Amino acid sequence: MLAGLAFKRKWQNKMKSLGKPCDKPNIVTGANVQVCWEKFARYFEVELKEVKLRDGYYVMDPEKAVEMVDENTICVAAILGSTLNGEFEDVKTLNNLLMKKNQETGWDTPIHVDAASGGFIAPFLYPELEWDFRLPLVKSINVSGHKYGLVYAGIGWAIWRNKEDLPEELIFHINYLGADQPTFTLNFSKGSSQVIAQYYQLIRLGYEGYKNIMENCQDNAMVLKAGLEKTGRFNIVSKDNGVPLVAFSLKDNRRHTEFEVSDVLRRFGWIVPAYTMPPDAQHVTVLRVVIREDFSRTLAERLVLDIQKVLHELDMLPARVSDKMAATEEHARNGIVVKKTDIEVQREITTAWMKFVSDKKKTNGVC
Ligand SMILES: *Cc1c(COP(=O)(O)O)cnc(C)c1O
Numbered sequence: 001m002l003a004g005l006a007f008k009r010k011w012q013n014k015m016k017s018l019g020k021p022c023d024k025p026n027i028v029t030g031a032n033v034q035v036c037w038e039k040f041a042r043y044f045e046v047e048l049k050e051v052k053l054r055d056g057y058y059v060m061d062p063e064k065a066v067e068m069v070d071e072n073t074i075c076v077a078a079i080l081g082s083t084l085n086g087e088f089e090d091v092k093t094l095n096n097l098l099m100k101k102n103q104e105t106g107w108d109t110p111i112h113v114d115a116a117s118g119g120f121i122a123p124f125l126y127p128e129l130e131w132d133f134r135l136p137l138v139k140s141i142n143v144s145g146h147k148y149g150l151v152y153a154g155i156g157w158a159i160w161r162n163k164e165d166l167p168e169e170l171i172f173h174i175n176y177l178g179a180d181q182p183t184f185t186l187n188f189s190k191g192s193s194q195v196i197a198q199y200y201q202l203i204r205l206g207y208e209g210y211k212n213i214m215e216n217c218q219d220n221a222m223v224l225k226a227g228l229e230k231t232g233r234f235n236i237v238s239k240d241n242g243v244p245l246v247a248f249s250l251k252d253n254r255r256h257t258e259f260e261v262s263d264v265l266r267r268f269g270w271i272v273p274a275y276t277m278p279p280d281a282q283h284v285t286v287l288r289v290v291i292r293e294d295f296s297r298t299l300a301e302r303l304v305l306d307i308q309k310v311l312h313e314l315d316m317l318p319a320r321v322s323d324k325m326a327a328t329e330e331h332a333r334n335g336i337v338v339k340k341t342d343i344e345v346q347r348e349i350t351t352a353w354m355k356f357v358s359d360k361k362k363t364n365g366v367c
Helices: 003-018 035-043 062-068 091-105 194-231 258-266 297-316 323-325 340-365
Strands: 025-032 048-050 074-080 111-114 137-143 158-160 172-174 182-184 234-235 245-250 274-276 285-290 328-335 336-341
Touching: 003 035, 003 074, 003 111, 003 137, 003 158, 025 062, 025 336, 035 048, 048 062, 062 074, 062 091, 074 091, 091 111, 158 340, 194 245, 194 297, 245 258, 258 274, 258 285, 258 297
Parallel strands: 025 048, 025 074, 074 111, 111 137
Antiparallel strands: 137 158, 172 182, 234 245, 245 285, 274 285, 328 336
8 A cells, every 4th residue: 555655646746747637547457466456546546457367367467467557557566476376477577568668658657566475485485586676667565574474464564666766755754752753654553563573583584494484385385286186176276386375276166166165164174265266267266275384284184185075075965055055045944945144154163163072072081
């Protein structure tokens, strides 16, 4: 949001100095953008121009993005590690194509890299990949400390290439806390625990520590991927060199859908989201498992086993009947069709878990 705001202000200042209108800013992204960019666009009144996805290609096509750029484009936002399938967008090609367009038109459209997840992956697993300030048009980058920075939720940051890329007029200087404190935020007082936790992780782990953890995450992602492939039932939609996650869809979802797999997996204690892809790939549904530091190899193996159990269970059910067990579907009771409420579904899950725990207690006195 802050990076977007800086681009908007910079663009407005430039247009004003050229005596041109500055009331119709736009930003170019892929349709796979994370919701924060939609929020930025809506709150700060910037038109969001999205490059559509297509079958088998789930990130922003750099060529199409550059085609969409016009004089009112404040920046092109590329994603390093798409939320949907973890794939890195090709920032280098985007940079080269945009340099060419800027040369031809005289504009100076910049690039922002949303490296919320990938910012802590690429430097450790793919150090030679050029996606950052090595590319001249990349003016700002954001990273989430609470993702692969390994800190609890609530910390993230944006960095700018140069002082000039962040208009000075957006920065407030306060002096009532004992010293000059420059601030550029959307909120006011905020706890510093996450900053301290991040500082601790950085000095405790260092480059080697982060590298080891990221390699381990990647290895475990590959174990999970191999296990899923072995079932013969899934197409893998994520890439091997991206964020350590596995996104996958059913090869055949005519009898049972990915949403049903997700629902039944909840009964085994797994919350694996299922979602449809954005336009024009909305007919594709995927399940996604993000592998973090605490997702061990044992857990990866157990998830594969549980997914096999779920598939087996679904295979035993007639097509779509299991839909009726799902939260929002119709359910026959006493011959009358009634809709299950969320609370009923929740109670059912709680009961299943209580039974699971009490069955365990019967066989095993150890907690
Ligand atoms: C998580 C995410 C964000 C939002 O970052 P927060 O630190 O959670 O605010 C933005 N973009 C992408 C690609 C993300 O994955």
